Every structure is written in structure tokens, then in C-alpha cells.
Amino acid sequence: MTFESLSMQRTLISFLGTNDYSETVYHWPGLGEYGTTHVAAALAGLWKATHIVVLATQAAEEKNGAGLRDCLAAAALPEPVVKRLPDGRTAPELWMQFRAGESEAGLRRIPAA
DSSP states (O other), X not given: OOGGGOOOOOEEEEEEOSSOOOOEEEEETTTEEXXXXXXXXXXXXXXXXXXXXXXXXXXXXIIIIHHHHHHHHHTTOOOEEEEEOOXXXXXXXXXXXXXXXXXXXXXXXXXXX
16 A cells, blocks of 8 residues: 555644745655745645645734745645734743644643642
């Protein structure tokens, strides 16, 4: 059985930042190489993602959201669902960011005994 023959849902959860993205070649042993400006596109392409969830602040989405969407569309990859994160300037906002990622990954906290 090959990786491509598996017909399952694959959800990629990634982050989008405010940095300036540039073309990079990503290499994953056994899967190949993928040249793109966004790691989310490389991972989605290499791993054949069926859904893409992007966690981003408003500033990140405003600066780089269109570029990511264009990059994904050009490669015929799924349209991302963007989940808004707080800026992370305070400890409570950082915890909110962590919990957003935790929630998207389907993780849950186990209460201490």
C-alpha cells in the first residue's frame, strides 16, 4: 500500500506570521521536494492535505493571507480556513493562542487528580 492509495482525510494545521515570505525548497525524505513561499503549501502538497486550517493574528492575515491563498490556489490545494489568534502580547493572550492550537488539533486537557 502506498501513501497515495490511502483515502483518508488529512487536515493540516499551520501558522501564518507577519514575516516576509520568500521562495524556499522544502524537502521531506520519502515524499520529495516542494518549492514555495509558504511552508503550509509545501506540507499540504507533500502530504496531500484535504483540509487546511491556518492560525493567524489579524496582522498576519492582512499581510500574508492573500499570498498564502494565492499560493495554495495555484497548486490546486484546498482553500484554508483561517482561525483568528490574539496578538499574544500578554500572558492570557499567549494562553489563548495555545488553546486555539490545542482545540484545532483535537487535544483536550486532562484535569490533575
